Amino acid sequence: MNKFLNILFFSVLFCACNSTQEQTLKLSVVTSPSTTATNAFYVSNKQPLLPLHFIKLPIGSIKPEGWVLKYLQLQRDGLTGHLGEISAWLEKKNNAWFSGNGEGDHGWEEVPYWLKGYGDLGYILNDDTIINETKSWLDKVFQSQQPDGYFGPKIRPDKDGHFDLWPNMIMLWTMQSFYEYSKDPRVIPFMTKYFKWQSMLPDSNFLETYWENSRGGDNLYSIYWLYNQTGEKWLLDLATKIHNNTANWMQPDNLPNWHNVNVAQCFREPATYYMQAKDSSFLHATYNDFNLVRTLYGQVPGGMFGADENARKGYDDPRQAIETCGLVEQMASDEILTGITGDPIWADNAEDVAFNTYPAAVMPDFKALRYLTAPNMVISDSKNHAPGIQNEGPFLMMNPFSSRCCQHNHAQGWPYYAEHLWMATPDNGIAAIFYSSSEVTAKVGEGNDVTLIQTTNYPFDEHIKIEVSTSKNANFPLYLRIPHWCNDATVSINGQAVKADSMTASSYVRLENNWKNGDVIELTLPMQLKLQEWQKNKNSVSLYYGPLSFSLKIDEDYKLADSKKSIQWDSKWQPGADQSKWPAYDIYPASAWNYGLYLNKQPLAGQFKIVKRQWPADNFPFTPKSTPIVIEAKGKIIPGWTIDKYGLCDTLPQSPVAVSTKEEAIELIPMGAARLRISAFPVVE
Structure with missing residues (x-):
């Protein structure tokens, strides 16, 4: 009799819980989150900028696990973590980045390239050695700021005495990550003073050299980051100045240049300025650039295109390669564009590169990498393979130092990916952008601190489990991305299937619910x-x-x-x-x-x-x-x-x-x- 009553009790309890779930759960399938609301807890675009569809969480909010954590640990123990000890470009003696006054006999893009990923790696892993070493460099960068606002190396002026602003653009990104992590009060006035200096430069001598002209979009992104912190309107005028002096990435049938890294990095510039211009032609230009280079040189697997260093007419076979720099810059562009547009296509492409091309560019122990990697590649050696590939040199071998750029710039790839596993949404929700074992702690709903614990071996398995950990019930929306290749996704909550009219590919399942501690959401993405x-x-x-x-x-x-x-x-x-x-x-x-x-x-x-x-x-x-x-x-x-x-x-x-x-x-x-x-x-x- 007691056994029967126990069974009856749990049956009634299950039905009541299931009934409560049906009453509180609001399910919809959307192409992107609505931007009619404004996230109350995380810095997003201030008016008059268009609102972001997804908002990057502060560094430290996400703790990766599984194979992504393993990759970060390999980076720490391998080339990324020890590059400062072995690369001559990172040697502190006579380094213009470390002198504190911009003087030195070396110092260009290598230091900020490395710090951009190295620092973020330390923040994610909470590694004191890396964090302290990053700070020792940034302290010198702060010290280098001149009374007029300029900072960094004074070397490498062009024939007119103009200093190349390209490496400073990278260092600004490093500063932004440092501020997210530390809230160091020096960062905001430092960037403000520098941008004041930029605003005074005449257009005739602004972003004139090749790299800075191509990559002005990186400078533009930092201006918007600072504007969202301070709201100072003059920054928007500077943003327009930057866009007008950057290479034209809005040509319908051409690109300003065909350097592989520039293409992967700079095609996003029009979409970045679209947030201010609010003219859809800017957004369209970014999509057009992405499709144009892939139509001409990207009829290959792996998410990229065949440019070697510079794409050439007639060289579009899958044996044509891409720089490791190009891989990590494409992933970063995809992550940024996911936030700007909400379009799942960008997360899909980031996965394509991250799963299929980037891992093969690096040795499994992360102690060497190669400059160029191709979809069809049956020899990886130190010989000069030009003109079969565009580069003349030993660019196919696995080598700690075959080139000065990729050996330093590779560092951002996995840290940036890990930072975008989860993103906040305008409606005080959270979204699973990339599926990977991880924990994220974020403010949601009415300000509740909630931890979501994801367990999966994706992309090698189709099952994703997300467990809710919260001290009290919290009502908020959870977004789950449905990749472009999946037409039969299923979702269950606490073992009960959730039904929707259509969980279509290239969309998001939005689950708004009064979530309680221990709730389990399971997503299955059947692979075919x-x-x-x-x-x-x-x-x-x-x-x-x-x-x-x-x-x-x-x-x-x-x-x-x-x-x-x-x-x-x-x-x-x-x-x-x-x-x-x-x-x-x-x-x-x-x-x-x-x-x-x-x-x-x-x-x-x-x-x-x-x-x-x-x-x-x-x-x-x-x-x-x-x-x-x-x-x-x-x-x-x-x-x-x-x-x-x-x-x-x-x-x-x-x-x-x-x-x-x-x-x-x-x-x-x-x-x-x-x-x-x-x-x-x-x-x-």
């Missing part, structure tokens, strides 16, 4: 196989499973190389650096790579077998041996597709390719785990 045909690139194909693109598994033969002999003139070690701790490698194929993919008329599920493996014990899934998912496929060798005279895999043959070789079983692994890879396949008959 998809074959992408690149008609403009010889009808080649790429295979996707959810957000992951797959590459041929090629056995990788690592040969230890002398990094001293395989560097550019502008890549320098500190005199006392122990280079034995920072090995460089040439990577060669130890198995056949020239396979075409064999397809038939069956559904994809009948042609390919998905094999799930155990999650790696070290939480690092981006190596051929550790990846938790592989795909079994069929292929045939293409005898005529070989290494060409430039030492690169030859350009793609036109598909379909008629061959007489036998059909073989081949294994495909996630593109990001393959440092040698074929990711755009010819189709064989």
